[in-house]
Each structure stands twice: as structure tokens, then as C-alpha cells.
Amino acid sequence: MKKKQIGFELSIFETSDELSKDEKKLLETAEAARYDAYAPYSNFQVGAALLLENGQIIIGNNQENASYPSGLCAERVAVFQAGARYPGVAIVSIAISAASKEHLLEVPAAPCGNCRQSIIEYEQRQKSPITLIMRAEKGPIYSCTSVADILPLAFGSSFLGDS
Template identity: 55%
Template sequence: MQKQKIQFEISYLKPQDLSVADTELLASAHEALNTSYSPYSNFKVGAALRLASGTIVQGSNQENASFPAGLCAERVAVFQAGVRFPGEVIETIAIAVSGGSLPATPAAPCGNCRQAILEYELRQDRPIRYLLAAGNETVVAIPSTRDLLPLGFDSSYLKQ
């Protein structure tokens, strides 16, 4: 039997440790919470991503009475960026949450979002960095989608 250990590093940052650009991006993610449509879970998620051009694109979760027909904030932002700014590189995505019983550690994207964002990361051949926040205490920084989804499904499985 062969074993392989998969590890990655995350950084826990205080708001004062963030760059001006990262502070602005997190503020945009918090602002996106205001457009969340989450009457069923009462768990609001706001996302904001920064493109290489400096453009910021927001998204928020959009629920539906027919669970799970809604969309997560992360995919709303990423898909919107893909349509409005095709081919532009996504550098960083900030995710803010509120409502429910917030954990001590901010919430990371769900599996569907990780897989969808991995596709963008692979297409641009550059990592997408994450900033995760819940409240204003600690920000978790993750260097890449591959860290969140190390065994992600990609096009290599589809080649004949």
C-alpha cells in the first residue's frame, strides 16, 4: 500500500495586516451581503472578486424554495465575471458570511463552488487566492483553489 499526505497552509490575518486592496475587496464582499436572497436559511453570503485589471465583481447567494435550486455567492460572482469580462484573470475572491450560528473560523466555499472555481483557475493557469471573513475579527487567506480541492476533477479525466 502506498500513502500520500496532502497538506496546505492557510494564514490567519487580523484586519490591520491586510493590504489596502484586500481591505477594499473584503468591504465589497460585506457590501454584497445586502443583496443576498436567503429567506429559507437566513445565512447570507457575499462574494467579491478582483480581476487582474483591478475590476471588482460582486455576487451573493440566491436561494429558492426548491432547495437546492439556488446559487452560491461565489459562483454568482465567478460566472458573472466570466460573462462580463471573458478571459480576464481572477486574482482574489473574498467571501463574507452573516447569519446562522457563525463558526469561529469563516466559512469556506461549498464543494460545488470549489469545483466551479477550479475550472476557472485551470483555464487561467494561475491560482485564485481566497480571503474568508466572518465578522471583523480574523480573515483566513488561502493561496489557491487547489488547496481547497486537491483532488479536483479536471479535463484530463475526459480525454480519450
């Protein structure tokens, strides 16, 4: 038997002033999108903002439904909108802002499993990493250089015979 440690590097910023101008703007855009989330059931609001390689910023926020599986997370709303509006244009980075109406969040919320899988497919298809920037209402900002960092051993089209 062999064992292998899988890990990644996470950058932690104390304030948004430590981010680049573009990263700070993207995070502020995600936060603004969060306020328009439709989350009457969970009271957990998430906003996402994508920076595309053509300079466009695409937003998304979570959209809940009384039939829970019918809702959609902020990250997938933004990613699918980018794919529909700008097919073939690479996603450079995604900022995610999360907050709860029931308690103060002090640790960033990373994308759920469905969102990670959706984002990794775009990353694999475009053959370039998508930087993640994540912040809660209060506390540090987390950033990693690729969604593959938070989804090791990702499932992709290569398993289906596609390269």
C-alpha cells in the same frame, strides 16, 4: 501500499488591518454584497467579491429559492458573472464574507463543494492561482493562495481528454 499526506498553508489574520489595501477593499466589498443576499430560507447570507486582473471588482451574493437546488451560492454568482462580462480575463482573488441571522459566526465559511469545483475550473483554465480570503462576522480572516489548496485531487478537463 503507500501513504501520502496532502496539506496546504493557511494564513490567519486577526484583523483586516493586516491585509493589503486591495485585499481589505475586496473583503469590505464582499461584506457589503452579503447584506443584499436573498436568503429567506437558510438565513445564511454570503457575499463574494472578485478582483480581476484588469482591476475590475465583480460581486455576488447567495440567491435562494423555495426549490433549494434552484438557488445559487455567492461565489458562483460572482464567478459566472465575471466569466460572462469579462471572458478571458483572469480572476486574481476572491473574498468571501458569511453571516447567519440565527447565530454569530466566528469562523470563516469556506466555499461549498460546488463552488470549489466551479472556481477550480477557472483557475485551471487561466493557469494561475486564485487567492481566497474568507471572513465571518467576527473572528480571524483566513487566506490561502489557491483554490486548489482547499480542493486537492480536483477533477478537471484533463480527465475528459482535454488538456
